[in-house]
Amino acid sequence: MRKKRMINKFTLYISLVILTFIFLFPLVWMLVSSLKNEFQIFRDMQSLQAFLPPAPADVEGGYFHNYVAAFQRVDLLRYIVNSLIYTIGIIIFGLIVNSMAGYALARFRFPLAGFWLGVIIATLIIPPESIFLPLYVLVYDLGWVNTYTGLIVPFIANAFAIFLFRQFFLDFPKELEEAAKIDGCSQIGIFFRIIVPLSKPVFATVAIVLFINHWNDFLWPLVVASDESMRTIQIGLQYFMNEPPIKWGQVMAALTVATIPMLLIFAFLQRYYVQGLTHTGSKN
Amino acid sequence: MKGNDSSAEKLENERHFHQTAKKPQLKPTPPPRKKRKLKSQAFREAMTGYFFLAPALVLLGVFLLYPMGAAFYYSFTDFYILTPDDVSFIGLENFKYIVEDAQFRQAFWNTVYFSVIVVPVQLSVALGLALLINKKLRFRVFFRTAFFSPVVMSLVVVSILWTFMYNPNEGLINQLLQTVGIPPQPFLTSPDQAMNSIIVMSVWQGAGFQMMIFLAGLQNIPNHLYEAADIDGASSWQKFWHITLPGLRNIALFIFITISIAAFKLLVQPMIMTQGGPLGTTKSLVYHIYETGFNYRDVGYASAMAVVFTVIVLVITIIQRVLIKEERG
Numbered sequence: 050m051r052k053k054r055m056i057n058k059f060t061l062y063i064s065l066v067i068l069t070f071i072f073l074f075p076l077v078w079m080l081v082s083s084l085k086n087e088f089q090i091f092r093d094m095q096s097l098q099a100f101l102p103p104a105p106a107d108v109e110g111g112y113f114h115n116y117v118a119a120f121q122r123v124d125l126l127r128y129i130v131n132s133l134i135y136t137i138g139i140i141i142f143g144l145i146v147n148s149m150a151g152y153a154l155a156r157f158r159f160p161l162a163g164f165w166l167g168v169i170i171a172t173l174i175i176p177p178e179s180i181f182l183p184l185y186v187l188v189y190d191l192g193w194v195n196t197y198t199g200l201i202v203p204f205i206a207n208a209f210a211i212f213l214f215r216q217f218f219l220d221f222p223k224e225l226e227e228a229a230k231i232d233g234c235s236q237i238g239i240f241f242r243i244i245v246p247l248s249k250p251v252f253a254t255v256a257i258v259l260f261i262n263h264w265n266d267f268l269w270p271l272v273v274a275s276d277e278s279m280r281t282i283q284i285g286l287q288y289f290m291n292e293p294p295i296k297w298g299q300v301m302a303a304l305t306v307a308t309i310p311m312l313l314i315f316a317f318l319q320r321y322y323v324q325g326l327t328h329t330g331s332k333n
Numbered sequence: 334m335k336g337n338d339s340s341a342e343k344l345e346n347e348r349h350f351h352q353t354a355k356k357p358q359l360k361p362t363p364p365p366r367k368k369r370k371l372k373s374q375a376f377r378e379a380m381t382g383y384f385f386l387a388p389a390l391v392l393l394g395v396f397l398l399y400p401m402g403a404a405f406y407y408s409f410t411d412f413y414i415l416t417p418d419d420v421s422f423i424g425l426e427n428f429k430y431i432v433e434d435a436q437f438r439q440a441f442w443n444t445v446y447f448s449v450i451v452v453p454v455q456l457s458v459a460l461g462l463a464l465l466i467n468k469k470l471r472f473r474v475f476f477r478t479a480f481f482s483p484v485v486m487s488l489v490v491v492s493i494l495w496t497f498m499y500n501p502n503e504g505l506i507n508q509l510l511q512t513v514g515i516p517p518q519p520f521l522t523s524p525d526q527a528m529n530s531i532i533v534m535s536v537w538q539g540a541g542f543q544m545m546i547f548l549a550g551l552q553n554i555p556n557h558l559y560e561a562a563d564i565d566g567a568s569s570w571q572k573f574w575h576i577t578l579p580g581l582r583n584i585a586l587f588i589f590i591t592i593s594i595a596a597f598k599l600l601v602q603p604m605i606m607t608q609g610g611p612l613g614t615t616k617s618l619v620y621h622i623y624e625t626g627f628n629y630r631d632v633g634y635a636s637a638m639a640v641v642f643t644v645i646v647l648v649i650t651i652i653q654r655v656l657i658k659e660e661r662g
Binding site for chain 1: 375378379381382386389390392397398417466470475479481485486488490491493494495497508512541597598601622626632635636642643646
């Protein structure tokens with residue numbers, strides 16, 4: 050009996066280790082290869098060396114020579130700044146607009162409130178892929194092609210975020226707001242001075258979900274930001290893959306750069322993200 | 334219904350009667366103040382409500398509902414991007430052409446193939462991973478983080494990375510296969526393997542995400558159910574079949590639908606890794622729509638395909654809703 054349990058445990062851990070290898074090796078290979086030169090990358094691929102950082106003796110021109118070269122070859126910095134403006138713009142305006150809408154649907158009684166809630170939830174079904182052409186025509190007519198406005202404005206309102214905010218505000222105790230009302234605080238004042246500061250978790254969750262979605266966005270930036278100076282990082286990455294000479298080390302460096310913000314988010318803010326995830330999972 | 338109506342009418346008549354009968358006796362009084370105050374309060378609440386809601390409604394209307402309607406309208410026209418002033422209504426021509434379009438048919442079946450494989454495989458992998466680490470384990474957090482790690486990379490990053498790993502001559506995977514004695518595979522350059530290679534990568538990238546949702550679901554299953562089953566001497570298989578699976582049903586359905594819809598939107602992987610090739614074997618529906626709209630600028634026809642695509646997604650969603658409702662009922 051005991052022996053059997055030992056064997057079970059052993060197979061469990063062995064399979065866990067194999068799975069870990071399968072799930073982790075591309076990421077490790079990317080990080081490690083970004084520190085090597087071309088010769089080392091191809092030589093190391095013959096063995097498990099492929100997953101180890103270069104030996105200190107092998108390093109010429111510093112660990113980060115691929116990064117320096119990548120930034121010199123293409124205006125990566127500009128792409129990163131564009132991506133940050135795009136995502137942070139959507140986050141800032143999105144938090145304001147969607148939290149207000151969620152609050153309205155959770156707290157106020159007004160005609161058609163139920164109807165609008167239904168409409169907002171129904172828009173969740175519309176696949177963004179099916180509207181990007183007419184959306185492009187619209188943004189083109191507005192003169193917003195190759196502008197931050199054109200990138201950001203169409204994606205500020207977000208039905209999913211509105212829904213998350215509404216659920217949160219529904220559970221929010223009413224007493225505080227009533228007390229503030231008696232003290233003569235206006236509705237807008239109540240919302241921005243009392244509700245918002247006490248709702249940090251939901252704001253953090255929505256901000257992170259928005260960041261992850263839009264940092265990784267591909268289709269819309271590809272379509273609207275055709276000008277090189279407006280490219281986001283996800284679009285700019287393709288340069289390293291398509292324009293010869295193709296240097297594997299530089300590719301890996303550029304891919305790593307594009308991943309770092311996400312790594313930071315998951316390393317430090319995972320709690321909020323998982324909260325958001327479980328919320329979406331259990332709500333359905 | 335009718336009976337109700339007539340009784341309501343009767344009530345109304347009675348009230349009229351009473352009012353008209355009583356009226357002469359009453360002194361003229363000012364309108365009830367309290368009610369008026371209430372009404373203005375309700376009005377103010379409605380105004381505030383709309384003040385809070387309006388920005389989101391306007392934005393959703395302009396940038397989501399309007400384009401949706403426009404796509405529908407364009408789908409009956411011959412809208413060509415370079416001649417926006419010369420648009421004429423051509424009825425169902427675009428939809429007729431969809432039926433004849435061999436490229437559309439190929440893209441459609443490619444997308445179906447991708448979805449039909451990815452959905453069950455990814456769902457089972459995610460569930461399997463969640464079950465594996467939903468125990469008291471050493472390094473549990475490490476394993477969980479490892480399985481989740483592909484999620485931190487964007488689809489673009491993952492697609493580029495795997496293109497290099499799949500490289501027929503120098504790619505990492507072929508090098509690893511060679512050390513075990515397997516000859517190099519063409520992966521992305523062979524019509525037989527390209528879509529399957531994309532499927533493997535997609536499952537690898539997405540499963541960790543759904544694993545997290547499953548883990549949350551597993552933690553919501555009350556522990557006393559398992560304790561009771563232990564007392565009754567249930568085997569671990571019985572516990573899985575009668576407690577774990579039913580407890581995860583709704584979450585599994587939710588994940589099922591999320592993956593199905595995401596799978597049907599396949600675009601980034603073939604666009605970056607194969608450009609739809611070889612021989613169109615990885616061209617997806619959304620990719621075909623994109624090319625028609627932006628490379629060939631045929632907005633009318635692309636919109637017609639987008640409408641068909643939306644209908645397919647809607648049908649998937651509705652089937653899921655029905656399934657979940659049956660579950661509850």
